[in-house]
Amino acid sequence: MPEPTGGDASRSVPGDTHAERDRTGRAGQPGNNxxxxxxxGAEPSGQFAVDDTIDLASVETLTKAQAQAELHRLAQAIxxxxxxxxxxxxxxxxxxEYDALKQRNAAIEARFPELKxxxxxxxxIGAPPAEGFGKIRHARxxxxxxxxxxxxxxxxxxxxxxxxxxxxxxxxxxxxxEPKIDGLSLSLRYENGTLAHAATxxxxxxxxxxxxxxxxxxxxxxxxxxxxxxxxxxxxxxMRHADFQALNxxxxxxxxxVFANPRNxxxxxxxxxxxxxxxxxxxxxxxxxxxxxxxxxAATQMQALExxxxxxxxxxxLTRCCEGPDAMLAHxxxxxxxxxxxxxxxxxxxxxIDDLALQERLGFRSTTPRWALAHxxxxxxxxxxxEGIDIQVGRTGALSPVARLRPINVGGVMVSNATLHNExxxxxxxxxxxxxxxxxxxxxxxxxxxxxxxxxIPKIADxxxxxxxxxxxxxxxxxxxxxxxxxxxxxPGDSVRRCTGGLICPAQQVERLKHFVSRGAFDIxxxxxxxIEAFFADDQLPIRQPAEIFTLAERDAANLTKxxxxxxxxxxxxxxxxxxxxxxRTIPLNRFLFALGIRHVGENAAQLLARHFGSYSALHACxxxxxxxxxxxxxxxxxxxxxxxxxxxxAFANPEERAAIDALAAHLSIQDAERPQAQDSPVAxxxxxxxxxxxxxxxxxxxxxxxxxxxxxxxSVSAKTDLLVAGEGAGSKAAKAEALGVTVIDExxxxxxxxA
Ligand code: IVH
Numbered sequence: 001m002p003e004p005t006g007g008d009a010s011r012s013v014p015g016d017t018h019a020e021r022d023r024t025g026r027a028g029q030p031g032n033n034x035x036x037x038x039x040x041g042a043e044p045s046g047q048f049a050v051d052d053t054i055d056l057a058s059v060e061t062l063t064k065a066q067a068q069a070e071l072h073r074l075a076q077a078i079x080x081x082x083x084x085x086x087x088x089x090x091x092x093x094x095x096x097e098y099d100a101l102k103q104r105n106a107a108i109e110a111r112f113p114e115l116k117x118x119x120x121x122x123x124x125i126g127a128p129p130a131e132g133f134g135k136i137r138h139a140r141x142x143x144x145x146x147x148x149x150x151x152x153x154x155x156x157x158x159x160x161x162x163x164x165x166x167x168x169x170x171x172x173x174x175x176x177x178e179p180k181i182d183g184l185s186l187s188l189r190y191e192n193g194t195l196a197h198a199a200t201x202x203x204x205x206x207x208x209x210x211x212x213x214x215x216x217x218x219x220x221x222x223x224x225x226x227x228x229x230x231x232x233x234x235x236x237x238x239m240r241h242a243d244f245q246a247l248n249x250x251x252x253x254x255x256x257x258v259f260a261n262p263r264n265x266x267x268x269x270x271x272x273x274x275x276x277x278x279x280x281x282x283x284x285x286x287x288x289x290x291x292x293x294x295x296x297x298a299a300t301q302m303q304a305l306e307x308x309x310x311x312x313x314x315x316x317x318l319t320r321c322c323e324g325p326d327a328m329l330a331h332x333x334x335x336x337x338x339x340x341x342x343x344x345x346x347x348x349x350x351x352x353i354d355d356l357a358l359q360e361r362l363g364f365r366s367t368t369p370r371w372a373l374a375h376x377x378x379x380x381x382x383x384x385x386x387e388g389i390d391i392q393v394g395r396t397g398a399l400s401p402v403a404r405l406r407p408i409n410v411g412g413v414m415v416s417n418a419t420l421h422n423e424x425x426x427x428x429x430x431x432x433x434x435x436x437x438x439x440x441x442x443x444x445x446x447x448x449x450x451x452x453x454x455x456x457i458p459k460i461a462d463x464x465x466x467x468x469x470x471x472x473x474x475x476x477x478x479x480x481x482x483x484x485x486x487x488x489x490x491x492p493g494d495s496v497r498r499c500t501g502g503l504i505c506p507a508q509q510v511e512r513l514k515h516f517v518s519r520g521a522f523d524i525x526x527x528x529x530x531x532i533e534a535f536f537a538d539d540q541l542p543i544r545q546p547a548e549i550f551t552l553a554e555r556d557a558a559n560l561t562k563x564x565x566x567x568x569x570x571x572x573x574x575x576x577x578x579x580x581x582x583x584x585r586t587i588p589l590n591r592f593l594f595a596l597g598i599r600h601v602g603e604n605a606a607q608l609l610a611r612h613f614g615s616y617s618a619l620h621a622c623x624x625x626x627x628x629x630x631x632x633x634x635x636x637x638x639x640x641x642x643x644x645x646x647x648x649x650x651a652f653a654n655p656e657e658r659a660a661i662d663a664l665a666a667h668l669s670i671q672d673a674e675r676p677q678a679q680d681s682p683v684a685x686x687x688x689x690x691x692x693x694x695x696x697x698x699x700x701x702x703x704x705x706x707x708x709x710x711x712x713x714x715x716s717v718s719a720k721t722d723l724l725v726a727g728e729g730a731g732s733k734a735a736k737a738e739a740l741g742v743t744v745i746d747e748x749x750x751x752x753x754x755x756a
Pocket of ligand 1: 142143144145178179180181182183184185235236288289350368369372374
């Protein structure tokens with residue numbers, strides 16, 4: 001299936017699936033949805049007449065016009081209840097009343113799917129609990145997995161690993177293969193055999209403290225016999241189909257919340273402020289790995305799982321050892337046939353290198369291990385009608401076409417929007433101008449095939465031209481920005497048309513602000529998408545650029561029109577917002593950089609830049625000095641390419657952007673980047689160059705090792721080089737190093753230096 005690049009589309013399609021939004025309207029992280037229920041304790045106020053809405057039977061007798069009117073009324077009532085609850089800290093209805101409203105809304109939507117509103121309350125689940133959970137920093141980061149969809153990718157995975165390790169093709173290499181559980185990951189920290197903490201994945205570095213809740217799960221032992229002094233067990237919390245159905249049936253009877261799928265039910269049940277609620281939910285846990293350890297568990301993945309089993313954990317019984325891609329694929333097919341009857345949701349098969357010493361050597365890329373791969377099951381498909389195409393303008397000006405669909409159930413989730421990627425995709429071409437879908441274009445009114453793969457935004461796979469209405473016209477992609485009217489241009493080689501309005505385009509401005517407050521960036525509690533939109537449109541207390549977030553309290557104090565009586569804000573919520581903003585006046589360098597929303601600079605790049613420069617002043621000095629020197633320094637950082645380097649340099653060279661960044665920085669204390677492991681390694685902070693052929697490890701491994709020890713690895717020798725590692729047949733680089741007086745060592749000395 002073709003996968004054109006889609007600019008910002010994947011980020012900004014509103015309300016696609018139940019799983020992707022919470023009640024604040026902020027996008028959630030897959031596997032980490034906020035609790036699905038509101039805490040108990042709201043006092044009834046009688047403000048909403050809900051008596052007449054709880055009767056589900058009466059839904060059967062509604063006419064279409066009545067249903068439409070009622071969906072409108074329900075959306076308003078639920079929205080008002082949400083605002084009262086979240087923004088004002090003053091709930092106006094009880095939990096049961098709230099759930100009844102949502103349930104009636106869902107029942108009417110089920111009977112009249114075509115009436116489902118674009119802003120349907122069903123598309124919002126859960127919300128962060130009022131007080132929130134404590135935070136726990138994982139001793140070892142919780143990463144995700146690289147995905148594969150096609151059988152050929154297994155052989156590529158095997159080849160990549162062999163190449164990295166320098167293993168010949170005929171040397172046997174064993175993998176484990178096990179189901180990929182569709183739940184949410186949990187890290188359990190045992191100290192001297194006693195469960196000390198349990199944390200959700202969170203952003204991978206820091207998760208939520210759900211210790212009390214985890215203790216209520218029968219599959220999670222409280223005590224381990226003969227365990228290492230420190231052991232972090234990692235695995236997946238999930239809910240069995242039968243338990244999920246029973247929970248929902250009970251919920252429907254009592255008017256409590258009904259969950260969209262077992263994964264949401266598991267997430268909502270684990271992330272409860274009251275552990276007694278978690279206890280009443282039938283959660284289960286499979287252990288599949290570990291984090292920090294004081295002593296190794298075993299020599300192989302399989303033996304380590306065996307030890308986890310001996311400690312009392314449940315390890316998935318379908319875990320097998322496989323010798324090579326063919327055996328892995330055979331086990332994948334086997335698990336696929338068992339999938340419908342397993343009794344719990346799985347979304348693929350995970351392969352891992354069995355030998356733990358090899359896992360160690362392979363190590364990690366920025367967010368995924370090199371030694372593992374998730375082979376996903378194919379996407380679920382469904383046909384529906386394309387009712388319209390909207391153009392959204394993203395943070396970087398990308399014009400993204402969004403399909404408005406007649407709502408359709410795709411694998412258990414109602415879908416009403418999907419990304420259409422870009423204008424070529426609609427026209428039936430890929431980025432090189434080659435036909436896709438045999439050149440069939442997509443028109444409004446067409447029957448289209450929608451698919452979802454895992455958690456990603458729904459997409460359009462195909463179009464049925466035989467069902468095309470006679471008057472359907474080819475879609476004309478706008479050449480001006482629908483938001484600000486500026487020309488929207490396509491640069492050569494770019495599949496995306498972009499608004500050239502920059503910061504004068506309100507859509508770009510507001511999207512940048514949303515990005516600024518998002519989870520990996522400033523993550524300001526109480527300042528989500530909805531609130532940013534409201535402040536952006538507010539003339540009395542506006543936020544139009546990031547710096548203005550930090551002058552909000554000051555301006556509020558000086559202003560006669562106080563925030564507290566407007567825009568749904570109460571006294572407490574306004575004070576809480578100002579406090580939340582204050583806590584972010586101190587910010588780590590990487591988060592600051594990511595928050596700027598500079599094109600191509602994602603979370604990983606921001607981290608690489610922060611580690612390289614160490615401080616904001618060093619980075620600022622580089623980016624505001626000579627452009628040529630800045631580009632040279634940037635591309636020398638492993639993981640930063642010329643396109644990203646240019647984008648950074650351009651951002652700081654643009655007077656408006658620079659002014660906005662400087663104005664922002666003036667309100668902040670930007671923390672220097674931590675350089676983990678750097679202090680006690682002999683190569684920490686040094687710039688290394690490898691040349692010639694290494695015999696005991698590949699160049700890629702040597703580079704990764706050096707970087708893990710805090711070194712910078714450059715491609716060419718210069719006066720800044722500290723050390724040249726010269727393998728066999730080293731040539732001109734070694735000569736140049738000698739000429740510059742750079743220390744040159746051979747492979748053995750290199751291995752000795754790093755203690756390998
Ligand atoms: S191993 C370094 N094994 O899938 C990451 N993950 O898409 C090691 N998952 O965050 C993860 N079943 O929550 C692993 N058998 C399995 C899994 C599994 C489900 C989840 C896990 C992870 C996500 C990545």
